[in-house]
Amino acid sequence: MLKNAEFTNKLRSSGLRPTKQRLKICEVLFNRDHTFHFTINDLAKNISRELNEKISLATVYNTVHAFKKKGYLKEISINSDKSYFDTNTTNHHHFFDEDTNELIDCDDKIIETPKIKKNILGKKINSVEVLVKVATDNQNQK
Amino acid sequence: MLKNAEFTNKLRSSGLRPTKQRLKICEVLFNRDHTFHFTINDLAKNISRELNEKISLATVYNTVHAFKKKGYLKEISINSDKSYFDTNTTNHHHFFDEDTNELIDCDDKIIETPKIKKNILGKKINSVEVLVKVATDNQNQK
DNA sequence: CAACAGTTTAGAATAATTATAATATATTAT
DNA sequence: ATAATATATTATAATTATTCTAAACTGTTG
Incomplete structure (x- = not known):
């Protein structure tokens, strides 16, 4: 506090x-x-x-x-x-629940940070973030 | 055509x-x-x-x-x-060039598809996509 | 405390998107 | 084919998120 x-x-x-x-x-x-x-x-x-x-x-x-x-x-x-907006300003990943629209932060203990095999633009990489969309089976591709 | x-x-x-x-x-x-x-x-x-x-x-x-x-x-x-919107409807990754706002598609030959170590919600995973933001060094965190 | 730059504010303006309801078009049943 | 119907299109109005504006206010510096 x-x-x-x-x-x-x-x-x-x-x-x-x-x-x-x-x-x-x-x-x-x-x-x-x-x-x-x-x-x-x-x-x-x-x-x-x-x-x-x-x-x-x-x-x-x-x-x-x-x-x-x-x-x-x-x-x-x-x-x-x-x-x-997000108060977590670190580089992190997300799960997005398409049923509820809930967004959950997680780090690379939960979702691996992927490797960039080829930096196709040759510029500085500022962030690498993963978004995983989940939903209850069947329907819901919205 | x-x-x-x-x-x-x-x-x-x-x-x-x-x-x-x-x-x-x-x-x-x-x-x-x-x-x-x-x-x-x-x-x-x-x-x-x-x-x-x-x-x-x-x-x-x-x-x-x-x-x-x-x-x-x-x-x-x-x-x-x-x-x-995107005419490429497959599960794929993106490079986003913050200097030019250009968005470039790529597959897992360029960016590895990350592993989900723990599916924290236990729901069906509909997509796993990576976004890499790049820019010319120095400035540009916008 | 005076002067100045930076901030807040209500409300207007803008821009993207969605709703409306009349008209038009595609499909289906005859 | 034609009539009946269901679905699409359209111009325009309405809505929503966001930004702009310019006047009033507040924090800072000297």
């Missing part, structure tokens, strides 16, 4: 002013036991529910994007209809 | 009426040498350019979704701002 002062430092050290709103968003995002996958709307709702306070949706957008740029959040692309 | 009659059969055999519009869209999508990655807007533009004929945007949306449901197209989620 990080304190306000720690978030203040974290923000300041990356060149972001520690405003009231940003500190509250830090609390909601980073004072958790586990990885948090969310849309910006989810987050805005969580803020008003958990903190009983409203932060303008535009600010939530601004902040999430600022945090992403600073590497505190990572954007996930599974569904293309909405943007999801 | 498939013919109209072949597309007609293909459509009819999957329970889709072979309408003028669908046949034209088949031509644009499937009479190609290589995999085609596109947004619905791209496709609509291609239709009016290549075939010199306009198909209502709503029809293009309907058709692409119908084709996806029938397994003729696959939806890709790399960027979350738009929906991309």
